[in-house]
Amino acid sequence: MSVSTKYRDQLSELKEHQKLTKQARDEHAKKAASAIKQLQRSAQQAAQDLPPAVAAVSQTLDELEQHFTEQAQAAEQALRQAPSAPDVFSVDLNRIDWQRHDFRQELLATAITSGREQLYQFNDGEQREVPRLSQLLSVNRSYVIGSHDDSQAQAAAALGAMHERVCRLTAMMPHSAKFTFIDKQGLGANFIYQSSLPRTRHVSADLQKTLEEIMADIERINRSFTMQVQSLLQFDESIRRDEGFEFIMVANFPEGLERRNIEALARIAENGPRCGKYVFLQLAPGASYPSGVSLKNFKNAVRIGSDVLDATAPGRGYVPVTPPVMQAIFDGAKAVEKQASDLSFDQGTQFSNDLSQWWQDDPTRKVSTPVGGSGAKKNDLQIWFGEGQDSVCAHGMLGATTGAGKSNLYHTFILGLACRYSPQDLQFYLVDGKQGVEFDAYRQLPHARVVSLYTSPQLARSVLQELVDTMERRNTLFTEHGVASFAEYRKAGEPGGKMARLIAVVDEYQTFFEDDRDGEGSELMLKLVSQSRSAGIHLFVGSQRFNVAGMQKQQAIFGNMHLRVGMKMTAADITALNEFQSGGKTLLRACKEVGQAVINDSLGDDSSNLSGRIFRMQDETRKTLLAQLQQKWQQTYPETTLEAPVILNGSEQPKLLENPQLLHALKSHNQRPDAAAWQAFAQLPEHLGGLGATEWYPVERPRAFWLGKKPTIYGQQALIMRCRTAENVLFIGDNAEARVGMLALMTAQLAVAHAAAQVQVFHFDGAIEGSPWHGVVHAAAQGVGLPLHELSDEQLASTLTELVTELERRRGLSAAERAEQPLIYVVLNDIQRCEALQMQEGRFGDQQPSAAGQQLQLLLQKGAELGLHLLVAADTLRGLLGVLEKSALNHFRHKVALQMTDDDSFKLLNGRQAAKLQAAGPKPIYALYVEEMQNRQEQFKPYAFHDLADLQATCASLRDALTRWER
Ligand SMILES: Nc1ncnc2c1ncn2[C@@H]1O[C@H](COP(=O)(O)OP(=O)(O)OP(=O)(O)O)[C@@H](O)[C@H]1O
Known part of the structure; x- marks a missing residue:
């Protein structure tokens, strides 16, 4: 009560x-x-x-x-x-200490003090006065204060009574009383306090516009009623607070109002109360109405009569509120935070604490989860993908301005589904935009296949490409098993292996279309959204607005995005959007607070709008759910270790030990793979952890080395070396971290490619002694237990001569004998600093290679076919050309370029591409892999050297992994 x-x-x-x-x-x-x-x-x-x-x-x-x-x-x-009466009922509001009043309490004004009455005269003459209560919110009424026959003094009293009502309502319902003040004649002078109130509606200069907005709100609220819920008072409390009760206070009625204004007000007065909107008219003395309208238009009006207005008569009337008290009430109401009105996640997932009920839903036809509640129910806002009874929902999009609660919606959606469907039935690709780390927490989600943070445009497009590839692989599998769709495949008992529905959630999806002159992003998105539903693949993309810059073929793409979720957006964006019809837009305009949303699953058609509030997903809840999901996985599949998702991080350099291809090679072989095993690994597709290399002929003694990460989901930057002409590698560019990092880790990977007995490694370190780059290659080789012949500047010349002799020897061998020879690698770090190789002045003043330089060029030219390869690093082209002739550049089949000058880039690659690598800033470091013979150029993120300890740790782990092969 x-x-x-x-x-x-x-x-x-x-x-x-x-x-x-x-x-x-x-x-x-x-x-x-x-x-x-x-x-x-x-x-x-x-x-x-x-x-x-x-x-x-x-x-x-x-x-x-x-x-x-x-x-x-x-x-x-x-x-x-x-x-005595509670504060907000007491007759005289001036007597209450508002500083001590608890404004967090809401008291719905179903009864409100409307004056006072004398209750009893005691024998000793004392009189007891009590408030006179009248009903407010629970009745269908509008209110008229004063009379047209009043004197000016009485009119002032009527206005005072209106102010008193404003104060009282504010004190009673600090969170849900909202006011609209109309004072055409006084130009606002009668409500000078309105800016002190926590919630008021802006009244436009064109009053009719504001009145129409109110009528539109009434229409909207009416639409959310159901058979059970037929007035705002019956709404679920959290939603009712969002909506609020609105009191439309009109001073000096009908002065300054046009006929249509009065008619609109009368309609609001009549239809508003059910939807929480009440009209109060303070009548101007002696006023005349525009023709055709009168006070009679207000059929449900009750008069707040002269007895109430006689403020001075003892035992009657209201007590006017003094300005300081008014201010105290308004300040108090403003100061309290909007009381938590959230709908919590477990209102939609009531079983969230009972793990035994998780993962029970069947994804065969569709996946769905409640994400929030409309007014009438607490969990009727749903997001679903798949096929319904007589409708489909293939893909979805979300438009919301910053701070509207977009991230929260993603979390509610992802975890709602993760509780309902097992990781074998539903999996996610979670892609954050360029600045985003929202999905970082989902590294631990058993359902996560890919988590991409700070995603670059190129990487984002590659996610689309991967989804398209997956779709095509699925379609091929369906054909093999004589089924037409994901649903049929599941019904047939998944004959070709388990298959989960896939949902790609992409935040800031405009990333797909950035720096995309060829329109690749739009093409891929169109292909995916128009074909992937039957393969059980769905896309749910979000951005500040639905249509984003750079997107092509928008109409065709949006024609497949059945689900539209709109949250708070700018008025201009709402007006401009075509993804909702007019009813939907009206609902969207009412989304003024965080967490409010309009959901439509029929391409925006007005017959399918649902609006309400999204469940709040507290950080704590999210953490708990993620831990429980892992626990559930362990309980359900104790035998199966959880496959870690692919983590992509656009802002960091990759790590060798996170390379799934290398890990796959290490883990899937119990002993050093032979030529056939390497071939099988090489031919395995990248998405299955293989190299995806088509050309791999054992006769050429091919071997793979990884240099970094390609900007695709599964792609790793691999370099395949073979016993073929010019199979040498040049690392060139200014960035020493990346240059020496790649060179050192490539050296370390020699231990993966070869047993120690089958390889000889020579190393010259030109990096300045004492600099961080000196000794890095050495440390890497040592770390993996690879013997290294260290060469000083003086030793280099004689070693090169010996190696030339060795080549001569090998040339005399049969092909079969050659294949048995150990492979030789000569690693030259910072070659530009090698004294023995410096160019010398020729007879005609021209620059000629030194004697050692000539030997080196000979090895570059002839060595690779006979199993001798050079791995060379130099900081600039100019430095390199100080030790080698320009023509020698042709003997590097593999070039890895880092950021360099325009000039160097042109000379090396006939284009500016290597001069633009760091156009967006120094981090992350990018590199360009150039494979001359196949005319391939690929940008990637290289492994980089951070510090010795980090490198040693990496090499030690690699060595540990390799000991299994050597046993
Ligand atoms: N449905 C909701 N109910 C209550 N509070 C919410 C709701 N959704 C979000 N919030 C709160 O509002 C704040 C902003 O939410 P959120 O981070 O989801 O917004 P956003 O739109 O993703 O913002 P941004 O674009 O800046 O990342 C958070 O403090 C969050 O707790």
Whole structure:
């Protein structure tokens, strides 16, 4: 029972008691008087025979008198002890200490103090005054204060009563009372306090526009009613608060109003109360109406009459609120935070604490989860993908301005589904935009296949490409098994292996179309959205607005995005959008608070709009759910280790030990793979952890080295070396971290490619001693236990001569014998600093290679076919050309270029591509892999050297992994 009702009941009980006591006393007194008369008559007749009887009667009378007096005193006593009204009901708001009032409490104004009444006059003359309560929110009424016949003074009192009502409503409902002040004649002077109030509606200069907005709100609220819920008061509390009760206060009615304004106000007065909108008119004295309208238009109006307005009469009227008190009330209401009105996640997933109920839903036809509640129900806002009874929902999009609650919606959606479907039935690709790390937490989600953070445009497009590839692989599988779709494949018992529905959630999806002159992103998206539903693949993309810059073929793409979710957006964006019809747009305009959303699963058609509030996903809840999901996985599939998702991070350099291809090669072989095993690994597609290399002929003794990460989901930057002409590698560019990092890790990977006995490694380190780059290659080789012949500058020349001799020897061998020879690698770090190789002045003043330089060029030219390869690093082209002739560049089949000058890039690659690598900033470091013979150029993120400890740790792990092969 509300405080107001309880209080009212108490008062009426007391009044009733008082009335009964008085009645009983009067009645008894009357009876006694007539009894006395009769007795007297009888007594006279009976002369003096009966004096004892008279005495007895008079004693009884005394007793009765005493009894009634006691009763009356008890009643008075009780009245004096009757409770005084709660703050917001008290007649005089000025008497309340508003500093101490608890504004967090909401008291719905179903009853409100509308004046005062005298209840009782005590014997000692004291008068007890109590508030007069009248109904407000629960009745279909509008209110008229004052009269057109009033004097100016009375009109002022009426306005004062209106202000008092504003104060009282604010104090009663600080969170859900909203005001619209209309003061055409006074130009706002009658409501100077309106900016101090927490919630007011802006009144446009064109009043009609504002009134139409209110009517549109009424229409919208009416639409959210159901058979069970037919007034705002019956709404779920959290949603009702969002909506709020609106009081439209009109001063000096109808001065300054046009006929259409009055008609609109009358419609609001009549239809508003059910939807929480109430009209109060303060009547201007002696006003005249535009023709055709009058106060009679307000059919449900009740008058707040002259007795209430007579503020001064004791025992009657309202008490005007003084300006400081008004300010105190408004300040108090403004200061309290909007009370938590969230719908929590477990209102939609009631079983969220009972793990045994998780993963029970069947994804065959569709996947769906509640994400929030409309007014009438707590969990009827759903997001689903797949095929319904007579509709489909293939893909979805979300438009929301920053801070509207977009991330929260993603979390609610992802975890809602993750609780309902097992990771074997549903999996996610989670892609954050360029600046985003929202999905970072989902590294631990058993359902996550790919988590991509700080995603670059190129990487984002490659996610689309991967989804298209997956779709095509699925379609091929369906054909093999004679089924047409994901649903049929599942119904057939998944004959070709388990298959989950895939949902790609992409935040800031405009990334697909950035730097995309060829329109590849749009093509891929169109292909995916128009074909992937039957393969059980769905896309859910979000951005600040639905249509984003750079997108082509928008109409065709959006024609497949059945699901549209709109949250708070700018008015201009709402007006411009075509993804919702007019009803949907009206609902969107009402999404003014975080978490409010409109969901439509029929391409925006107005018949399918649902609006409400999204469940709030607290960080704590999210963490708990993720931990529980892991636990559930372990319980359900104790034998299967959880396959870690592919993590892509656009802002970091990749790590060798996170390379799934290398890990796959290491883990899937118990001993060093032979030529056939390497070939099988090489031919395995990248998405299955293989190299995806088509050309791999054992006769060429091919081997793979990884240099970094390609900007695709599964792609790793691999370099395949073979015993073929010019199979040498040049690392060139200014960035020493990347240059030496790749060179060192490539050296370390020699231990993966070859058993120690089958390889010889020579190393010259030109990096300045004492610099961080000196000794890095050495440390890497040592770390993996690879023997290294360290060469000083002086030793280099003689070693090169020996190697030339070795080549001569090998040339004399049969092909079969050659294949048995160990492979030789000569690793030259910072070659530009090698004294022995510096160009010398020729006879005609021209630059000629030194004797050692000539040997080197010979090895570059002839070595690779015979199993001798050079891995060379130089900081600039100019430095390199100080030790080698330009023509020698042709002997590097593999070039890895880092950021360099325009000039160097042109000379090396005939284009500016290597000069633009770091155009967007120094981090992350990019490199360009150039494969001359196949004319391939690929940009990638190279492994980089951070510090020695990090490198040693990497090499130690690699060595550990390799010991399994050597046993
Ligand atoms: N449905 C909701 N109910 C209550 N509070 C919410 C709801 N959704 C979000 N919030 C709160 O609003 C704030 C912003 O939410 P969120 O981060 O989801 O917004 P966003 O639109 O993703 O913002 P941005 O674009 O800046 O990342 C958070 O503090 C969040 O807790």
